[in-house]
Amino acid sequence: MGKGGMSQGEKEDGEEVNMAAWLLGVNTLKIQPFELPSLGPYDVLVRMKAVGICGSDVHYLKTLRCADFVVKEPMVIGHECAGVIEKVGSEVKTLVPGDRVALVPGDRVDLEPGISCWRCDHCKGGRYNLCPEMKFFATPPVHGSLANQCIGLLLQYDLCPCEFCCINSGVTLPVLLKTYWLLWCILQTYVFKLPDNVSLEEGAMCEPLSVGVHACRRANIGPETNVLIMGAGPIGLVTMLGARAFGAPRIVIVDVDDYRLSVAKELGADNIVKVSTNLQDIAEEVEKIDKAMGTGIDVSFDCAGFNKTMSTALSATRAGGKVCLVGMGHHEMTVPLTPAAAREVDVVGVFRYKNTWPLCLEFLRSGKIDIKPLVTHRFGFSQKEVEEAFETSARGGTAIKVMFNL
Numbered sequence: 001m002g003k004g005g006m007s008q009g010e011k012e013d014g015e016e017v018n019m020a021a022w023l024l025g026v027n028t029l030k031i032q033p034f035e036l037p038s039l040g041p042y043d044v045l046v047r048m049k050a051v052g053i054c055g056s057d058v059h060y061l062k063t064l065r066c067a068d069f070v071v072k073e074p075m076v077i078g079h080e081c082a083g084v085i086e087k088v089g090s091e092v093k094t095l096v097p098g099d100r101v102a103l104v105p106g107d108r109v110d111l112e113p114g115i116s117c118w119r120c121d122h123c124k125g126g127r128y129n130l131c132p133e134m135k136f137f138a139t140p141p142v143h144g145s146l147a148n149q150c151i152g153l154l155l156q157y158d159l160c161p162c163e164f165c166c167i168n169s170g171v172t173l174p175v176l177l178k179t180y181w182l183l184w185c186i187l188q189t190y191v192f193k194l195p196d197n198v199s200l201e202e203g204a205m206c207e208p209l210s211v212g213v214h215a216c217r218r219a220n221i222g223p224e225t226n227v228l229i230m231g232a233g234p235i236g237l238v239t240m241l242g243a244r245a246f247g248a249p250r251i252v253i254v255d256v257d258d259y260r261l262s263v264a265k266e267l268g269a270d271n272i273v274k275v276s277t278n279l280q281d282i283a284e285e286v287e288k289i290d291k292a293m294g295t296g297i298d299v300s301f302d303c304a305g306f307n308k309t310m311s312t313a314l315s316a317t318r319a320g321g322k323v324c325l326v327g328m329g330h331h332e333m334t335v336p337l338t339p340a341a342a343r344e345v346d347v348v349g350v351f352r353y354k355n356t357w358p359l360c361l362e363f364l365r366s367g368k369i370d371i372k373p374l375v376t377h378r379f380g381f382s383q384k385e386v387e388e389a390f391e392t393s394a395r396g397g398t399a400i401k402v403m404f405n406l
Contacts, residue, residue: 018149020034021078021146021147022034023074043151044191045151046109047085047148047149049200049405051403052078053389058393061394077146079139081150082194086105108193110193111192113138114136114137116131117133120133129352148381192357192361195361195365208401210352210356211235212241212242213353215324215350217356218350221242224298226251226293229251229301230303230327232261241369245363252269253272256274261274282311286316297318298318299323306330307333311335314337315339315340319344322347324348376402379404386404
């Protein structure tokens, strides 16, 4: 089909066959049936409408791995998603506790693509993104969301699974999760109704935006924080937008690519600096960065995660400042930690996000962040277009965010 089309099959009885993009091997994606379980009392059936391609999706396609996560069997890909509810289970009454708006067929919703155990110390401490039992879309062995339809499953609840379960509020937490299918806890805040003025594409973009928002929270970005961002790819750009929304007065962004730097400038960067990939150029480039900033750099975000980008960030950040490692380009790095430690430069890790969706949706609803310009390429959901979309994303060039319209 043409752009924006949808590929689907039919069963002999005329019922629609749910089709999904399966990762079958290196550089091998195929649209084929993805059978969903029957709708349970706490389930919602969501028709996917917008699904973005993440860098991790490309890593899985090219190498069958991303960091320590390895694809060992066929997997449905995709995790940046939004869609429309088609059916709800008999016990699904509201979107989140306290909401007065019923979750009904036709509601447009945004999905946070990870479910944690709610039992480990990380979960009980509020840092559920670090849960060792996290079940995350398109992270092996959990299937993703690049499909016609997905089901959100809400399974059995304990009366009081842990010490932070508020019985009086009526909120209970899941204690058992079937990990093979897409999982959403409706009584928890994992499914979010989109504001009327936020599009489905913007809803799907809440996932990468959440990375930037979480990074800004980790770094305590505010009106007195001057920010350096290493890397003008999708994550660098959403981190820039997030930092501005948090009040950062001055932002400088660095990259090796002229086009991406021009996009960063159009999106509001105060200054841009083009750099090389040569480690020997760091000292000279730090001087250029200092000049571009015009004042001390309080926080640097490395949104690429390479030896050179991290070394540059550590060298450019003022004494007593922070460097946040967001990107994961290199599994291991050799960087000048001792000189940074002597200047008490803190190194902060950033992994995914936690409790970001309400704020991201408010940023989009209010217009404080305009995420729309980041979507540069759109494709439908046919075999040919899925292949073309991933090739476009992997090639880079003028592609920032590649989006499927299903």
